[in-house]
Amino acid sequence: MNHSQLRTRFTGGYEAKAECQAEVDEVYAALAQLVHAVDVGEVAFAENATRAYDYLLHTVTVNSHALKDAVHADAPVTPSERALIGRDSVLITTACEYGSNYTALLQVSNRTGASLRCVRKESSGVLSLAHLQELLEECGDRVALVSLCWVPTNGGLVQPAAEVGALCKKYNVLYLLDACQAVGQIDVDVQHLQCDALVTTARKFLRGPRGMGFMYVRRGSVFARAEPIFLDLATATLRKPTPQRSQGSRTDVLGISGPTGTALSGLVESGLSDGDKTNVELQLGEKDVFDTDPRPARRYENWERNYAAWLGLGEAARYALSIGLPKIEQRVRFLGGMLRSTLNAIDIKYRVVSRSAEHSAVPSQNIEMPEEAREESAVQVMCLGEAHLQCGIVSFVVNGLSATQVKDTLSETYAVKVSVSPFTSTFRDMNERGLCDVVRASVHYFNTEQEVRYFAECVRQIAEDANHP
Template identity: 25%
Template structure:
């Protein structure tokens, strides 16, 4: 992206005018003014005309968002559902795979998100087993090792594509090829991928993919995307149903034949209006441009961190995302986050619970995390490095 492109993005984003240096886009990024306006406009419409009466306009905005999400993921709009969070979306799809039986196996990467592992507990209580796919020499999930694990008891392969605790980019497409060859359901947690890297669900060959709206998409909190491959929909039987997801017909209550079987009649049209605007913005900008910008900036940050004594980087894999996990000697990660916040610099910090299998395997109690966006400039990087250098003195 050119300096002019970045300047225009920043001018359209109130958070960039506030004096804050924001490097916590993997937690939640900064929305544009247009996204805020879309939310407020729908709320005003509901206030003036009645919340229920404004539903017709709200439904149009939701379908606009669905089309924009489909464009971003290379998916038909009918394969997209909206949820209140990425964890909720993933859990609904996972529970819809049931019932689970003794001896069934769930294969996960070592970097699995803690919330997904928590959702698997009901399956474990029913007798299923969660097993970890070995890593290759770089620390990424190994497709060859995965294939060697497969048998008729494997009911699900689940992958955290870009884990929350570092810069790893797992080989999601290669894992998908293995899953498809053996006709095993394949879920992708793309919470840190959608809006940061190009995502093509056809190439990934996944059956389910989820992502939050608040992260790299720059949408509002309380929104998330759920993709379900149309041919896989018949394998999913959601426990949560209402008059929207399972409308009354002459033959009784029938589940919808598209991804909306995971939605309900009650949704925030205002938030989804904001998400729709954010999706349209990233489609106009181009995800390839976004990824190139993120990659360049994060490469500069990694190089600069390497020049600060006491900094240890925790990257895995051969290529790296815009999530940079590190520790500074003598500092607790959460205290480091707090102290930088007092200087007007936002970063993230993660404990063991977020990615417990990987954190324990690497002996990490916590990590500080810088996460990058096209909104970040060289000046932002300089401010961050200066502050880290001062704290290290």
């Protein structure tokens, strides 16, 4: 990556890109291997996961709900098949959908009149597969899309993405999967997941550069056959239409080869008279055409990109592959479970006092109302999901402190870096649970058990200072 930046600085962007073209192409192979794609044409560059998600969602929005009958077919999409998602259409998501994705779904719903349905949770917080099946049965052909955030950003939950894929295939429904927090910590196999498209970023558990991501599009899916909502010179080839001229009862077709057509002067050899050439000129001026890239995912790329970051993404993918994703997943799950256990074991309590409900309605200020007191843990882990299926994201709160205060204290006092997951990042879930922002700690395979214990001790001390000053 640094080498590419230096070459750009001293030789120019075009020259640097040309010099490293082989390396650029190798990134596709690494990404295809990373997610178990069938071929390199099924993976493509994206500026980030959100833009990839928006690109795919809005493409099928303007292309076709009517196409759902051919979701798993291989026939090309034709203009006659196109129909806007309308008032009768249904989009399905979950309460743990990422905020940006949820916003995009709301936008499509508002623009088209399509209804947005949310799958209920099980008691553990994971989505209910039974309820998803009920929705698919109830809504039938009106279901245009199922959108799933595999690993929500605000905790350790891992949704049953493969089981959702099996249901989508059974009911012939388009399936869009956000794998931002999954790629790099979970062994991702798109064949097993049966998703039609997957989007992710470079910078999270894959540990690549910021401002870079990629997408997977399954060959034969509607995403692979629909015309992308945006096209440029990287994904569409401009050409002149094939002109026709009549000679008596016979029509001769004059083919014009090449992306920009063939000069009219070159047609003299075909035996055209000056009058014929004039007619051809007029026909060529009627309407130019373009051909889209036939590769499933590459048709969603654009011409301009950060090639240094792209090469960095490739290096990150190869590094993860060299360690082995099954090994990484096992290690991350172990450390995540260890961190949750050590945080839950922090034995600092605070007293919660509330007035009895049966006395709270007494209006007189002179009547002494009894109080009910209980003790709660000063540190509370807020992760959803069954323990044995949780991942390396660990979210928690500390009584008496905001998530930002905890983050800043960990950084400034203990040199430990965490982030804050705001309530808007998983808007519906956080509102359903009555949560504001939460502290998010993410362990990875390179962390040690000693570091996990040190982190828990830092949090214990912060909680002690906040609740027993």
